[in-house]
Amino acid sequence: MRISIFGLGYVGAVSAACLAKNGHRVVGVDPNPTKVELINDGHTPVIEKDVGELIAAAVRDGALEAIGDGAKAVAETEMSLVCVGTPSRPNGSLDLQYVERVATEIGAAIAAKDDRHLVVIRSTILPGTMREVVIPALEAATGGEAGVDFGVCNNPEFLREGSAVYDFFNPPKTVIGESDETSGDLLASLYSDLDAPLIRTAIEVAEMVKYADNAWHGLKVGFGNEIGIICKALGIDSHRVMDIFCQDQKLNLSPYYLKPGFAFGGSCLPKDLRALTYRARALDLEVPILSSVLSSNRMHIERGLNLIMGQGNTNIGILGFSFKPGTDDLRESPIVEVIEGLIGKGHELRIYDRNVSLARLTGANRDYIVNRIPHISRLMVDSIDEVLAHGDTLVVGNGDAEFDGILDRLRDGQVLVDLARVSDSTSIPGRYDGICW
Numbered sequence: 001m002r003i004s005i006f007g008l009g010y011v012g013a014v015s016a017a018c019l020a021k022n023g024h025r026v027v028g029v030d031p032n033p034t035k036v037e038l039i040n041d042g043h044t045p046v047i048e049k050d051v052g053e054l055i056a057a058a059v060r061d062g063a064l065e066a067i068g069d070g071a072k073a074v075a076e077t078e079m080s081l082v083c084v085g086t087p088s089r090p091n092g093s094l095d096l097q098y099v100e101r102v103a104t105e106i107g108a109a110i111a112a113k114d115d116r117h118l119v120v121i122r123s124t125i126l127p128g129t130m131r132e133v134v135i136p137a138l139e140a141a142t143g144g145e146a147g148v149d150f151g152v153c154n155n156p157e158f159l160r161e162g163s164a165v166y167d168f169f170n171p172p173k174t175v176i177g178e179s180d181e182t183s184g185d186l187l188a189s190l191y192s193d194l195d196a197p198l199i200r201t202a203i204e205v206a207e208m209v210k211y212a213d214n215a216w217h218g219l220k221v222g223f224g225n226e227i228g229i230i231c232k233a234l235g236i237d238s239h240r241v242m243d244i245f246c247q248d249q250k251l252n253l254s255p256y257y258l259k260p261g262f263a264f265g266g267s268c269l270p271k272d273l274r275a276l277t278y279r280a281r282a283l284d285l286e287v288p289i290l291s292s293v294l295s296s297n298r299m300h301i302e303r304g305l306n307l308i309m310g311q312g313n314t315n316i317g318i319l320g321f322s323f324k325p326g327t328d329d330l331r332e333s334p335i336v337e338v339i340e341g342l343i344g345k346g347h348e349l350r351i352y353d354r355n356v357s358l359a360r361l362t363g364a365n366r367d368y369i370v371n372r373i374p375h376i377s378r379l380m381v382d383s384i385d386e387v388l389a390h391g392d393t394l395v396v397g398n399g400d401a402e403f404d405g406i407l408d409r410l411r412d413g414q415v416l417v418d419l420a421r422v423s424d425s426t427s428i429p430g431r432y433d434g435i436c437w
């Protein structure tokens with residue numbers, strides 16, 4: 001393929017070198033004449049393992065050249081990868097001036113071209129930037145329509161500086177957000193040799209994945225370091241601890257606990273987080289990440305309560321109120337807190353939970369249910385149907401299999417608030433609302 005790459009910094013130079021090695025004909029574009037000159041002399045503009053050798057070989061073979069003229073680069077290629085910088089402004093917002101400028105420049109060059117061109121944004125941009133900034137700039141400059149007259153993809157870059165070339169050929173994943181299938185097919189063909197999951201998705205999802213990834217990576221480092229300083233103060237080797245922590249690929253390094261849903265609760269997580277952060281305070285340690293976990297959780301409980309009350313109905317039916325399906329444990333169940341909030345605001349409730357009903361009759365939690373939360377216990381009914389008959393707002397509090405397909409059982413005028421993702425419907429005003437989807 002003939003590919004132009006706009007921006008010859010870390011991402012652009014590595015991409016140019018690696019794509020040229022893969023047999024593509026690459027034209028690099030950068031307004032910085034020093035970078036252009038360096039590449040054309042067979043040198044790398046960035047210090048990065050293996051890039052120098054790859055660029056020298058690619059330039060020698062005629063597979064790579066650099067120019068300052070973006071219009072010429074677009075005219076000579078089928079696809080442009082945009083790798084320009086997206087730095088922070090002083091207030092933290094994203095500076096999109098380079099992305100906008102390059103989109104306008106590429107758009108003008110597309111207008112002067114007969115063949116269909118594909119524009120791929122590899123720079124890191126916040127969700128919505130493609131539709132609100134990049135596509136309008138391209139459409140204004142081309143006079144055409146994205147996805148029809150030219151293609152647009154968002155293809156976030158996951159390389160790490162220091163091992164960028166290795167990461168290019170061994171990425172954790174390839175994510176393509178596409179304006180249309182033809183564009184996605186063309187871009188996917190660029191990565192067909194890579195042994196990595198290739199995910200094709202909506203443009204906004206691709207944009208957001210990059211931020212979820214980097215926020216997670218930062219959180220992991222901060223978490224590891226906070227555990228580390230507590231360990232150090234207690235005379236424990238943090239690496240022994242985290243080596244064991246990392247061996248747990250069921251609960252720790254796994255998808256478990258990472259799907260957006262309702263707040264955590266139960267008899268362990270809140271109690272143990274309180275104890276750990278209390279100990280850190282007693283050791284005069286500041287652990288802002290660990291200390292903010294419970295307040296984040298508390299805010300999420302309030303968010304759930306507000307979402308339910310925001311539907312504007314007095315009669316509310318709750319389906320599932322233990323903190324997760326398959327248990328009757330109500331200690332620190334966040335749904336119990338929501339229920340108490342609703343009762344306090346004068347709502348009429350009916351509550352159904354198969355496991356809690358059983359426990360009310362026989363289980364070890366009978367005493368807790370009957371004596372500690374009698375105000376809730378007396379609102380319990382024996383079937384889903386009774387809850388459906390009562391509530392104008394229905395709330396699914398946990399993901400018990402009994403609640404599958406519940407959305408299809410609503411009568412007209414009933415609305416479902418889903419705290420457990422029993423439906424993957426998107427929000428339908430007056431009918432369905434998910435806590436974080």
Ligand SMILES: NC(=O)c1ccc[n+]([C@@H]2O[C@H](COP(=O)([O-])OP(=O)(O)OC[C@H]3O[C@@H](n4cnc5c(N)ncnc54)[C@H](O)[C@@H]3O)[C@@H](O)[C@H]2O)c1
Binds near residue numbers: 029122
């Ligand atoms: N560096 C990384 O490890 C990394 C990893 C993943 C994603 N990213 C993202 O990729 C993007 C690029 O990062 P980087 O570190 O390579 O940036 P960089 O600052 O090293 O390089 C950006 C280049 O774009 C050039 N440029 C500016 N305007 C241009 C224009 N109109 N036409 C052509 N070139 C132009 C600049 O001269 C510069 O050489 C950023 O959005 C960044 O967040 C970076």
